Amino acid sequence: MSERDWTADTVAALRSHVDGVAPVRSLPSPYFTVDIRAVDESGFPAGIKYRAVRDLFARDVVSGAITEGTSLVEASGSATALAAAHFARMLKLPLTVVLPARTSPAQLARLEAYGAVCRKAERPAAMYEEARVLAEETGAHYLDYLGRAADAVDWRGNGLAVALAADDPQWIVVGVGSGVTSTTVARHLRHVGNRTTRVAVVDAENSAYFPGWAAGVTDYGTGTPSKIPGIGRPRMEPGFHGSLVDMVIPVPDGASVAAMRWCREASGVAVGPSTGANLWGVWELARIMRRDGVRGRITTVFADAGEQYADTFHDPSWVAERGFEVEPYAAKIAGLYAP
Incomplete structure (x- = not known):
């Protein structure tokens, strides 16, 4: 096979993958004035990546x-x-x-x-x-x-960005690991002329993104790795552009695990802890919207499948052995949805 033939066949094969839109799930909201939706990327191999x-x-x-x-x-x-x-x-x-x-x-x-x-x-x-x-x-x-x-992702027609931006939600919430997702979504919103939807990212404990964004320091580093797979970094990565996002929300690691467990019970979809962090960020924004008398929608993403964490984050013994404090945050979630 010639080099040109191999290239053409390979590009066609790559383009045939995940060009469609993932399912969009409606989630229970603690406030009747706030609608919560999630684009479910967990069914793809490696999820959101x-x-x-x-x-x-x-x-x-x-x-x-x-x-x-x-x-x-x-x-x-x-x-x-x-x-x-x-x-x-x-x-x-x-x-x-x-x-x-x-x-x-x-x-x-x-x-x-x-x-x-x-x-x-x-x-x-x-x-x-x-x-x-x-x-x-x-x-x-x-x-x-x-x-x-x-810079490799096509933010103009990226399937995830299109799905997240559908119907102009008040907020889009995604995790920040490499920074690629938030950058792609923010660029897409600007490309289509969206004037109202804001982008929030959630960050893990010990990560560089929240303190670096808050201080306006683009090369901030903590030197400490994140315990939540998929989000958080010991350094701010070049794919993250803080000027394109409207808020960075620090999420306690225990809250990420508690929200991950809630998601499985509430939606029937087993997800990973980075999706739990997304949900915690959604609830923080929903509380602010309710306080300010704002009605509307928040859209987030199921970023990772729970199956790959069956022997780790979905194993209570493993979680306890590593010192994650989950119960206080589980109690807060229960309080949010209490009758």
Whole structure:
């Protein structure tokens, strides 16, 4: 097969994935004046990261950075790595994932089932440099999702952004990990001329985004990794553009877990803790809207599937052993929905 034929076939195959709109679910609201909706991306492999990683692969194929047989390297222990492994297997390309040493055995098994080679970095902050050096030494292509995905995603017609912006909600709430989702949504709103919908992002404990955004410091760092997969970073990543978002909401880790559990009971959909953080942010904004006498809708996203956390965040013993304080926040949620 010629290089042009491989490129054309590969781009067509990538475009055939997740071009549709995910289901939109209506969630119970604690206030009759506030409607709550969620775009459910949890059914996609790797959840919310799937579309963005697909776009990154497509861009690199079109540019010639990825060709038939190209070896790939990525630095991630989260859903980004799963999405990269999915597309690498689809394109029959070898992939090495550099990830934190504390990555769970179940996550390692999932990545290896896709055919990825896993390489542990003892210090999470060093894994990006380790991945870059590995790619240089082996002649592989470094995907660098955190550094490049925000500019690879097509914010004009991105399926998630279109779904979140439908019917002009008062607020859109998403998590901030790489910053790609919030940047994509905010750019889409500006592109379509939306004048009213605001974007809020939720951040985890020990993460750099909330203090950096509040202080107006774009390179803020804490040096401490997040305990909530998919959101929070020890440094502010280049994909996050604080000037494009209207609010950053810090969410306690225990609240993320409590809201994750509530979601399964209320909607029947098992999600991960980053989706729990989204819901906690939704409730914070709903309270403000009620206080200010504002009626309207808040739209968020089910960002991750609960199945991948069955042996971790959905296991009460695992959660307790790691010191997450869940019960005070579960009580607050129960109070919100008390008759």
